Each structure stands twice: as structure tokens, then as C-alpha cells.
Amino acid sequence: xxxxxxxxxxxxxxxxxxxxxxxxxxxxxxxxxxxxxxxxxxxxxxxxxxxxxxxxxxxxxxxxxxxxxxxxxxxxxxxxxxxxxxxxxxxxxxxxxxxxxxxxxxxxxxxxxxxxxxxxxxxxxxxxxxxxxxxxxxxxxxxxxxxxxxxxxxxxxxxxxxxxxxxxxxxxxxxxxxxxxxxxxxxxxxxxxxxxxxxxxxxxxxxxxxxxxxxxxxxxxxxxxxxxxxxxxxxxxxxxxxxxxxxxxxxxxxxxxxxxxxxxxxxxxxxxxxxxxxxxxxxxxxxxxxxxxxxxxxxxxxxxxxxxxxxxxxxxxxxxxxxxxxxxxxxxxxxxxxxxxxxxxxxxxxxxxxxxxxxxxxxxxxxxxxxxxxxxxxxxxxxxxxxxxxxxxxxxxxxxxxxxxxxxxxxxxxxxxxxxxxxxxxxxxxxxxxxxxxxxxxxxxxxxxxxxxxxxxxxxxxxxxxxxxxxxx
Amino acid sequence: xxxxxxxxxxxxxxxxxxxxxxxxxxxxxxxxxxxxxxxxxxxxxxxxxxxxxxxxxxxxxxxxxxxx
Numbered sequence: 308x309x310x311x312x313x314x315x316x317x318x319x320x321x322x323x324x325x326x327x328x329x330x331x332x333x334x335x336x337x338x339x340x341x342x343x344x345x346x347x348x349x350x351x352x353x354x355x356x357x358x359x360x361x362x363x364x365x366x367x368x369x370x371x372x373x374x375x376x377x378x379x380x381x382x383x384x385x386x387x388x389x390x391x392x393x394x395x396x397x398x399x400x401x402x403x404x405x406x407x408x409x410x411x412x413x414x415x416x417x418x419x420x421x422x423x424x425x426x427x428x429x430x431x432x433x434x435x436x437x438x439x440x441x442x443x444x445x446x447x448x449x450x451x452x453x454x455x456x457x458x459x460x461x462x463x464x465x466x467x468x469x470x471x472x473x474x475x476x477x478x479x480x481x482x483x484x485x486x487x488x489x490x491x492x493x494x495x496x497x498x499x500x501x502x503x504x505x506x507x508x509x510x511x512x513x514x515x516x517x518x519x520x521x522x523x524x525x526x527x528x529x530x531x532x533x534x535x536x537x538x539x540x541x542x543x544x545x546x547x548x549x550x551x552x553x554x555x556x557x558x559x560x561x562x563x564x565x566x567x568x569x570x571x572x573x574x575x576x577x578x579x580x581x582x583x584x585x586x587x588x589x590x591x592x593x594x595x596x597x598x599x600x601x602x603x604x605x606x607x608x609x610x611x612x613x614x615x616x617x618x619x620x621x622x623x624x625x626x627x628x629x630x631x632x633x634x635x636x637x638x639x640x641x642x643x644x645x646x647x648x649x650x651x652x653x654x655x656x657x658x659x660x661x662x663x664x665x666x667x668x669x670x671x672x673x674x675x676x677x678x679x680x681x682x683x684x685x686x687x688x689x690x691x692x693x694x695x696x697x698x699x700x701x702x703x704x705x706x707x708x709x710x711x712x713x714x715x716x717x718x719x720x721x722x723x724x725x726x727x728x729x730x731x732x733x734x735x736x737x738x739x740x741x742x743x744x745x746x747x748x749x750x751x752x753x754x755x756x757x758x759x760x761x762x763x764x765x766x767x768x769x770x771x772x773x774x775x776x777x778x779x780x
Numbered sequence: 781x782x783x784x785x786x787x788x789x790x791x792x793x794x795x796x797x798x799x800x801x802x803x804x805x806x807x808x809x810x811x812x813x814x815x816x817x818x819x820x821x822x823x824x825x826x827x828x829x830x831x832x833x834x835x836x837x838x839x840x841x842x843x844x845x846x847x848x
Binding site: 521613616618619620622623626637638641646650653654656657658659661662664665666667668669670671672674713729 | 792795796799800801802803804807810811814815817818819821822823824825826828829830834837838839840841
């Protein structure tokens with residue numbers, strides 16, 4: 308890849324969109340640069356299952372013609388995106404990272420893909436992922452593991468690991484992932500990018516292969532908060548095809564990006580947010596809170612009485628619902644699943660109905676406690692996960708005291724809370740550890756208040772430069 | 781007090797039979813230990829949610845009918 312192309316892949320979505328709108332940059336140039344970058348890095352990081360070389364080039368040429376004719380569709384027009392491979396695209400194989408669905412070709416776009424298409428976005432390819440999104444490592448037995456561009460011996464987290472790695476590696480300008488228990492936020496954190504889990508029901512799940520119906524969401528992933536907000540403008544909205552989709556006005560999510568955070572109240576739950584962390588994560592999030600205080604926000608200690616117990620509730624719901632979806636395949640072709648997903652699906656069949664109902668009642672309790680707390684704070688901030696990227700293939704992690712813990716329950720220590728409560732949450736990169744691995748903080752907001760999350764993240768990125776660093780080429 | 785749950789291979793085989801889930805040899809042993817942890821934690825949550833102060837809480841999946 309030549310120097311000019313490397314400059315193009317460094318452009319944010321907002322920057323590229325403006326250059327395209329002013330006809331200074333052609334979508335053809337941008338797509339070629341991203342394709343070259345994707346070809347260069349994919350043998351190492353394995354972020355893409357499939358790259359749409361010919362189609363992306365053809366759509367870029369069409370976009371160029373449209374824009375030159377004055378038919379500009381908006382800031383996403385001509386922008387190359389990665390799409391997680393559980394999001395259906397009309398006429399394209401959608402695998403969900405699996406062998407079971409390996410030859411599924413949807414007859415229509417997922418709703419969110421259709422929205423992005425209508426805004427002129429160009430799909431560069433389908434990103435690799437944890438099989439059926441049921442895991443947090445993106446160590447895929449059928450398509451190979453995704454690797455972290457900051458250190459290819461490390462994992463990219465998951466399940467949207469391919470989207471996270473592709474964005475961090477500059478192989479696409481931005482990407483789309485899905486998040487049930489953390490699958491946008493976790494790879495965003497360990498790849499050093501921004502990722503949003505929206506309010507449950509804010510973005511349509513129609514056409515997306517489900518994991519857990521009562522917690523599934525689709526979210527944007529990009530290098531800056533502004534880019535995420537621009538993507539989200541195109542993704543959000545009611546969909547009559549999705550029974551969980553909610554009728555709620557879609558604001559301009561970029562509207563408050565310059566507003567600053569003076570007077571905003573940041574809630575922290577010290578006995579949960581700052582315990583059981585690797586020291587670099589603890590220090591990074593504490594420092595980030597200091598940054599926000601320097602910008603005029605106020606940190607308020609809050610207690611959420613019943614926050615402990617959320618991991619068990621998360622695992623119960625996130626295991627039983629997929630097990631219901633996979634019942635037929637699990638009986639007809641169990642050997643076609645990877646070992647970890649097969650085990651989890653079998654386990655999900657063996658939890659009791661009363662376990663599931665009690666977990667769903669716990670969700671009501673936890674949400675009520677957070678909604679009560681939102682009377683005195685505007686957002687919560689905590690780590691996104693308690694550790695930085697572990698080595699590819701590891702299923703145990705050491706957080707403190709040298710004790711090994713199960714990866715699945717450890718990884719959702721903080722991401723389970725928004726998943727259970729339906730609240731929106733945004734990962735923003737906030738530091739790097741001693742090995743140069745990214746650390747992310749999670750900003751949790753009120754229902755449908757993604758605007759405030761973006762406002763906070765934008766203020767942080769205006770005051771810091773963590774989001775401007777790039778992995779070594 | 782947390783009741784320790786230590787499921788046996790026979791327990792897993794019964795659960796699989798209840799679910800009409802064929803499990804080849806080796807699968808019950810693969811599931812036994814992690815499921816024991818999940819069940820133990822789920823039982824503890826169930827005990828908590830059965831307390832009188834939480835009797836009024838309905839599951840989060842109950843319909844909330846919009847105003848027509």
C-alpha cells in the first residue's frame with residue numbers, strides 16, 4: 308500500500324465524508340485504499356470472512372458517478388464499512404461465523420443493512436466473529452481466530468472481534484457489530500476503538516441471526532465518537548418487522564458533540580466498579596474520571612444495592628434463549644458446532660424454567676435500581692472489562708491474586724449490566740497498559756439517551772489522544 | 781448460605797433425557813462441571829428473588845401495552 312493510500316485509511320468517517328461531499332476525494336480512491344489495507348493485514352488478523360472486492364469497487368464507481376452528478380446522500384455516501392457476518396445481506400452468503408449456516412443466502416437485507424445502503428455506505432466485506440455470537444473471544448473454529456492488530460498473539464475479544472480488529476487496523480473506515488452481553492463493547496475496548504450498544508429496541512434486529520432475543524442489539528463501531536454518532540444516525544429507528552423495535556423519535560446524534568460536559572453528573576458504584584480489576588484498568592478509568600472532573604463534570608458515588616448477581620442472570624438468559632433457537636440443529640448436527648458453543652448450547656437446555664424466570668425478575672429489579680439512581684446522576688462510568696487482551700486461545704484469565712477465572716463470566720463483569728437493563732452504553736478508549744494494549748471505559752446512560760453518551764465521549768476525545776493512536780502497521 | 785451443586789454424569793443424562801437431547805458419550809462429562817457452577821449461581825439468584833421483598837417484581841418479558 309502506498310503512502311497516499313495509508314493517508315486515506317487514516318481518515319475518520321467524518322473527514323472522509325466531508326472530502327467526498329466536496330468532491331475532493333472519490334469513493335473509488337477510498338475503497339481501493341481500504342481494500343489494499345484489508346488484503347495486507349487480513350492474513351495476520353483474519354478480521355474478514357469475505358472481502359467484496361468486485362462489488363465494493365463497482366458500488367464505489369456508482370457512488371462517484373452519483374456524487375459528481377450532485378446526488379449526494381449524506382455523510383455515509385461512499386464510506387467503506389465492515390459488516391459482522393450475522394447481519395444478513397441480500398444475495399450474499401451470511402454464515403454467522405458457523406458451519407451450520409454456512410450456505411445461507413438471505414433474500415433481503417437486514418433492516419440495518421438496508422438503512423446503511425440507502426445512505427450510500429459501501430460494504431467492504433463480512434467480518435469474522437465468534438461462532439453464532441455466542442462467546443467473547445472470536446476464536447472461530449471454522450474460519451480461524453481473529454487476532455488483535457495491537458498484538459496478533461492477543462485476542463480481539465468478541466463476539467464482534469472481526470469488526471473491532473478491522474476498524475483498529477484501518478482496513479475499513481468503520482464497521483457494524485452486534486451486542487448481546489458485550490459483543491460490540493468488548494472488542495471495541497480491547498481494540499482501542501469506540502463502540503455503542505444502543506438502548507434495547509432502538510435499532511432493528513430484523514434480518515440479524517439472533518443470539519438472545521431479549522437482549523440482542525446492533526451497534527456502530529468506529530475510531531471516533533463522532534463517527535459512531537454519524538453511523539448511528541443512519542441505523543436507529545423503528546421497524547415494524549421487528550417486534551422488539553420501539554417507536555421513539557430519532558434525534559440527530561451529532562447534535563451535542565461540541566456541548567462539553569460541564570454540570571453532568573457521573574455515577575460510580577465504588578464497591579463494584581473498582582474492585583476485581585487488573586491495575587492498569589483500574590488506574591485508567593480512575594484517570595478518565597479525573598479528566599471528566601477537569602472538564603467540569605461531577606463524580607457522584609451511588610450504590611446499586613443488587614448489582615451483584617448480574618453475571619448469573621446474564622448467563623442464564625444468554626444461554627437459555629440461544630439454546631431454544633438452536634434446538635433443531637443441536638439435535639440434527641451437533642458435530643458442526645465448535646466445542647465451546649456446543650457445550651454452552653447443551654448447558655442452556657439444562658437450566659430450569661424457574662431459573663430463567665427468576666433471572667428475568669432480577670432484570671426488573673436491577674433496572675428499577677438504575678432508573679432510581681438516574682434521578683441523581685446522568686450517566687455511569689465503569690471499566691468495559693476488567694482486563695486487557697489475553698492471548699489467543701486462552702479460556703481462562705488472571706485478573707488479580709494470580710487466580711485463574713473462567714473467561715466467559717469474567718469478561719461480562721461490567722457489560723452484563725446494560726445488557727440486562729436495556730440501557731445504552733458506549734465504550735470509549737481511555738488508556739493503554741504497559742504492553743501497549745488498549746483499555747476501554749464504559750459510559751452507561753438513560754434509555755434512549757445515546758446523545759449524552761456521545762456528548763461525554765466526544766468531550767473526552769477532544770481532551771485526550773488515546774483514539775488517535777494506531778497499531779504498528 | 782450457598783448450596784454447593786456437584787452434578788454427576790447420571791444427573792446430566794437425566795436432564796438430557798428430559799430435554800430429548802441425545803448426548804453422545806463424553807458429552808455429559810464435558811458439561812458436568814461448568815453446568816454445576818451455573819446451576820449453583822442460578823439457584824442462589826432464585827433464592828434471592830423468592831424473598832418477600834421481591835414478590836411484587838414481574839419478569840422483564842411481560843407485555844407492556846402501549847396506549848391505543
